[in-house]
Amino acid sequence: MLGEQKKKERAIPVSVIKRLPIYYRYLTILLSREVERISSRELAAKLGLTASQIRQDLSYFGNFGQRGYGYRVKELQKTIGEILGLNNNMQLVLVGAGNLGRAIVNYPNFSKRGFYFKAIFDNNEEVIGEFIGGIKVLHLDDLAGYLEENEIDIGVIATPPEAAAEIAHQLVRGGVKGIWNFAPVSLNLDKEVIVENVHISESLLTLSFRIKEKYGD
Amino acid sequence: MLGEQKKKERAIPVSVIKRLPIYYRYLTILLSREVERISSRELAAKLGLTASQIRQDLSYFGNFGQRGYGYRVKELQKTIGEILGLNNNMQLVLVGAGNLGRAIVNYPNFSKRGFYFKAIFDNNEEVIGEFIGGIKVLHLDDLAGYLEENEIDIGVIATPPEAAAEIAHQLVRGGVKGIWNFAPVSLNLDKEVIVENVHISESLLTLSFRIKEKYGD
DNA sequence: TAGATTGTTAATCGATTAACAATC
DNA sequence: TAGATTGTTAATCGATTAACAATC
Numbered sequence: 001m002l003g004e005q006k007k008k009e010r011a012i013p014v015s016v017i018k019r020l021p022i023y024y025r026y027l028t029i030l031l032s033r034e035v036e037r038i039s040s041r042e043l044a045a046k047l048g049l050t051a052s053q054i055r056q057d058l059s060y061f062g063n064f065g066q067r068g069y070g071y072r073v074k075e076l077q078k079t080i081g082e083i084l085g086l087n088n089n090m091q092l093v094l095v096g097a098g099n100l101g102r103a104i105v106n107y108p109n110f111s112k113r114g115f116y117f118k119a120i121f122d123n124n125e126e127v128i129g130e131f132i133g134g135i136k137v138l139h140l141d142d143l144a145g146y147l148e149e150n151e152i153d154i155g156v157i158a159t160p161p162e163a164a165a166e167i168a169h170q171l172v173r174g175g176v177k178g179i180w181n182f183a184p185v186s187l188n189l190d191k192e193v194i195v196e197n198v199h200i201s202e203s204l205l206t207l208s209f210r211i212k213e214k215y216g217d
Numbered sequence: 218m219l220g221e222q223k224k225k226e227r228a229i230p231v232s233v234i235k236r237l238p239i240y241y242r243y244l245t246i247l248l249s250r251e252v253e254r255i256s257s258r259e260l261a262a263k264l265g266l267t268a269s270q271i272r273q274d275l276s277y278f279g280n281f282g283q284r285g286y287g288y289r290v291k292e293l294q295k296t297i298g299e300i301l302g303l304n305n306n307m308q309l310v311l312v313g314a315g316n317l318g319r320a321i322v323n324y325p326n327f328s329k330r331g332f333y334f335k336a337i338f339d340n341n342e343e344v345i346g347e348f349i350g351g352i353k354v355l356h357l358d359d360l361a362g363y364l365e366e367n368e369i370d371i372g373v374i375a376t377p378p379e380a381a382a383e384i385a386h387q388l389v390r391g392g393v394k395g396i397w398n399f400a401p402v403s404l405n406l407d408k409e410v411i412v413e414n415v416h417i418s419e420s421l422l423t424l425s426f427r428i429k430e431k432y433g434d
Numbered sequence: 435t436a437g438a439t440t441g442t443t444a445a446t447c448g449a450t451t452a453a454c455a456a457t458c
Numbered sequence: 459t460a461g462a463t464t465g466t467t468a469a470t471c472g473a474t475t476a477a478c479a480a481t482c
Contacts, residue, residue, distance in 0.1 A: 015473065017426055021419035025401060039439065047403060051439090052475050059441055067440040068482040084422045085429030099323060103316035107418060115421065153428065154421075177428045180421060184242060186264060194431065196424035198417055201324060202238035204332065204371075204397060205301045207413035209234055211370065211394045212302030214411065232449065256463065268463090269451050276465055284464040285458040 016057045020080055022047060023054075027077035039070035086113045091151065092180075095167050096158035097122040097130070097137050100182055104158060105133040115154075119146055123163075143167070147174025156180045233274045237297055239264060240271075244294035256287035303330045308368065309397075312384050313375035314339040314347070314354050317399055321375060322350040332371075336363055340380075360384070364391025375399045 026047060030038060040051040047054075058064055058076075061083055065071045081087065094101050097120050105117050120132055123140040130137045138146065146152075147170070155171035157164050157179060164183035171179055171193075178194040181187055184202075187195055243264060247255060257268040264271075275281055275293075278300055282288045298304065311318050314337050322334050337349055340357040347354045355363065363369075364387070372388035374381050374396060381400035388396055388410075395411040398404055401419075404412055 012430075013473070017423055018419075020426065021416075021422035022403075024422065025416075025419070026403070041439080046405075050475065052477095053473090055439090055441065056474075063441065065440050066482060067480070068438045070439065083426065085425040086422070088425070088429060090425060090428070099316045099320035103320055104417070106316060110418070110421075113422075115425075154424065177432055178424045180424055186239075186243070188263075194424060194427045196420050196427075198415070198420050199238075199242075200321070200415055201327070202235075202242070203413050203415050204327075205238035205241065205303070205330075206234055207371065207395045207397055207411060208302040208305065208307060208332075209237065209300065210411045210413075211307070212305055213229075215394055230449070258463080267451065269453095270449090272463090272465065273450075280465065282464050283458055284456070285462045287463065 010060070012060050016060055019049070019053075019057055020084055023057075024077065024080045024084060024086075027073055027080065030073045031077050035073050037070045038073055038076075040065070042070075081113075089114050089116065090153040092117050092154045092156055093143075093146070093152050093171075094120045094156045094158060095122070095140065095143065095171075096156075096160075096163075096182075097124070097127045097132060098158065101156075101158035102132055104156060104182070105135065118150060118152065121146075140167075144170050144174060147171070147176070152176050154178045154180055156182070158182045161185045227277070229277050233277055236266070236270075236274055237301055240274075241294065241297045241301060241303075244290055244297065247290045248294050252290050254287045255290055255293075257282070259287075298330075306331050306333065307370040309334050309371045309373055310360075310363070310369050310388075311337045311373045311375060312339070312357065312360065312388075313373075313377075313380075313399075314341070314344045314349060315375065318373075318375035319349055321373060321399070322352065335367060335369065338363075357384075361387050361391060364388070364393070369393050371395045371397055373397045373399070378402045 023043070026043070040054040044051040044054050055065070061079070064076050064079055092115055094105055094117055101120070105120065110117070117133065117135055120135050120137045121140045121143045122128060122137050127137050128139050152174065153176060155174075155176040157167055157171075159167060161183045164181065164185045165187065168179055168181070168187045168189055172189060176193070178196065179187065179189070181195055181197045182200070184199050189195060240260070243260070257271040261268040261271055272282070278296070281293050281296055309332055311322055311334055318337070322337065327334070334350065334352055337352050337354045338357045338360045339345060339354050344354050345356050369391065370393060372391075372393040374384055376384060378400045381398065381402045382404065385396055385398070385404045385406055389406060393410070395413065396404065396406070398412055398414045399417070401416050406412060
């Protein structure tokens, strides 16, 4: 395909990477509505961005548009999916079978996008043996052994903060490529491992600040 | 206090606001360890930032440090808490009593930081009447009426994406100041309302991209 | 063709980093 | 005082926006 050959070798800024999932989600919706084409201007209006920014972002990966026409939704959605690695069949384990862990495992469309939960671990005897999203909960003590015997790409941490550091180390020793961390701690890990943090409560504090700023003290 | 008088009138960049909760969390940990002082250099090392950046950030709000000494942990923690509005007693309602909603309501320390969940709404007859975190689940149909009779600051949306837009509108009509949105949709709302999105799955796609980028296709 | 919209270069804007005088 | 570290200004870096030739 034309786009791939023209792919630039400049490094992709994090800010661009973070917008790709936003594009992907909206294009998927457009696709389900059988919309065939969309211009950078329309897309920008819907997502609260600028047309320039979208064209600039996409240009990092190739030429997907057609001058005078816009972008073909189906093609662009597929290509962004490929850029994001959604066809790479990632194997995941979850540690922490509380409400948050359950919410994550039961999140729809993960398997459709190539993310497969293979095992769940917890240290609470009461939940061990239980099935969540069709997956049996194993004892946390079996995590290291499990990781030795199975090739896992991503470890998901949904435990209380006290437990997170030790679990992260086990995951790293077990050879995961990335950690998706929901525990409210800064994991100081080897730079080799890619860590994506979701610090839920921090965004509530940000919201609180913005409300205070606007409505006064 | 000295700091407050010197407060600058320049607008606070979003990037700075987003780091305040990070500082706050770590200072709270230091405080629990009875650490008395910390320098911008030490703080930077722990949080993966630069000392310059931290000093620059804090200077938006006043002069909290002491030259040659650093920052008093207790004072700085308290001050950042005030900046974030953690003493403002925010009233919240949650819509959506699934796993994610339960995880949010049961998140520790919210009430300690001034966030109070007052009511929970769902449309699933099976959960209505149930108590979650000590709060009774009411029927979604009662949301509008509840908001009329109670002054709520923040509405939390933890529903499937299809329901989110309509609920957001009800929350806005009901007079909330901010929306904390966990549903994977872009809410196109009146600019008056402050929206903070937590799009969990998008960060998994970002992680996937980074893994793919590093380990090849 | 005429109109529309991309892809890309250049200009602007904003955020981070460096440097250092002020000062505890 | 001497050493340390802030607060702040200036320099750098990076990201966004504007502009427009290329072209469908």
